[in-house]
Amino acid sequence: MRNVLRHLLRSPAGLIGAVIVVAFVLIALLAPIIVPFDPLQLNLRGRLTPPTWSLLDRYSMGADQLGRDILSRIVVGSRITLAVAAIAVLVGGTIGILLGLCAGYFGGWADRIIMRLADIQLSVPLMLFALIVIAALGASLPNLIAVLALTGWTRYARVVRGEVLSLREREFVLMARAAGARGARILWWHILPNVMTAAIVVATLELARVVILESALSFLGLGVQPPDASWGRMLADGRGYIASAWWLSTFPGIAIVLVVLGVNLLGDWMRDFFDPKLVGSR
């Protein structure tokens, strides 16, 4: 662990990424305490107030079309954006890792079917896959998470399968098998711990993709539903006012860029640090 930290301190890009990610996670966790004003409080007289640029005042980042404080909405929106992304990555990761383990370890038909399934899913461009699923199930928070998880599993499956293929013939696995351990036991105790690093690297890079896809779907009105504030949703609401009130869509946009940038920087660094083999997997 100390080794990791020392290495991180020496990589400016990785460090910036880590700082941004930690900062946003803290904001999301502490949102109810640190949120400056009620994000849902309407104030029609203060609608579209320009930013005051002072963190102590209401409307430091301006007011939206209903007079709600934009900074407060961004702070609270971080919870939805990050929670949706985290759950989607967890679910997608679990499915992907399990299928990748099976494909790599058992080979044969299981491998062929699972990998073919991944290929088929990847032949529908992600965005369109998300659109057709949302069109079928309807737009809601659980459906949004389901779609995001469903579009993500293929990457984990591929990476994990590759790792398992090389681990399967290693001495410690052969020893375990010789000692009489069965498939599930070997997978769980001997192989899974060794693929986790690779899977976590994929998960970090996936997190960035999921944040972008979530905000894009919310932007189209197919993701997070009002009055919940997700950043993509806020951007969409501000679209009609770009000529008169630029702050409506600018600040949520900056929040998205910062988070994705932070996660990407951290993910790139993790990939280089933990597994040089994965370079170029993106």
Next chain:
Amino acid sequence: MRSYVLTRCIEALVAVWGVLTIVFIAARLTGDPAILMLPTGASPTQIAELRHELGLDRPLWDQYAIFIADAVRGDFGVSFQHHKPALDVVLERFPATVRLALSALVLGTALGLGTGMIAALKRGTMIEVAAMTLALLGQATPVFWLGIVLILVFAVQLQWLPAAGSETFAHLVLPATTLALFISAAIARLLRSSMIEVLKEDYVRTAWAKGLAPHIVYLRHAARAALTSVLTMLGIITGELLGGAVIVETIFSWPGVGRTVVQAIDVKDFTVVQAAVALVSTVFVIVNLAVDLLYGVVDPRVRVER
């Protein structure tokens, strides 16, 4: 080579079949089409009649077979919103999407290659840092925000270009630029890393030793090799383009397939969504097939491995 081509073609066919299956599953998850198509308050007998007419009272397996057979013939049902076959609705919008995506592809590739090359050649300088920071920011910027910012600057503030519509060439500039910037960041990062790898190769050192001019070494020897790695990425880029087009078309009111799909979802015109997803995904599969086959021609190692 022949067996490689054949295998890839069969794989592509399986992929298209898979896409149609996904569309079928989505269609059945949507709910009872008969209830969706009839006005509210239709009598149970009317619903039963329509269900029979649509074949919904048959076993699921039969419905699936009929669906695939119809889809292969291009029949995805009728769009109730446009009162014509859903595939026709989508095909009418398709040229606009192709125009947008191709313009963005050309512009974005040029931008990405330029930035990536400069970054690789100016290694360790501020120019590389600046170019790569731009690329990183570009990758983190959601395409819809980029579009809004460009509208804000070039359409609202400077009033140089129109923000919506598709009548003239000027209308194409902003949407195509948005989409191009969106894909160029990834291309720049990939090209930089593969150029750096290539520049370490023996044959590049030989070229230097022969006393060739720098621009010949860079462009003829190194860039050519690096380009093959970008070619492999073309499949992924196409997917990003087709997905990004959905958002860009919506922002700029571009009359393409993407905007049509989003509108169709809003009014629950599902046949159009299904036809669009099937068509665009099939195009995507064909592009990927073409890239793979082309790659087999460019790089003989691929054929041998198979």
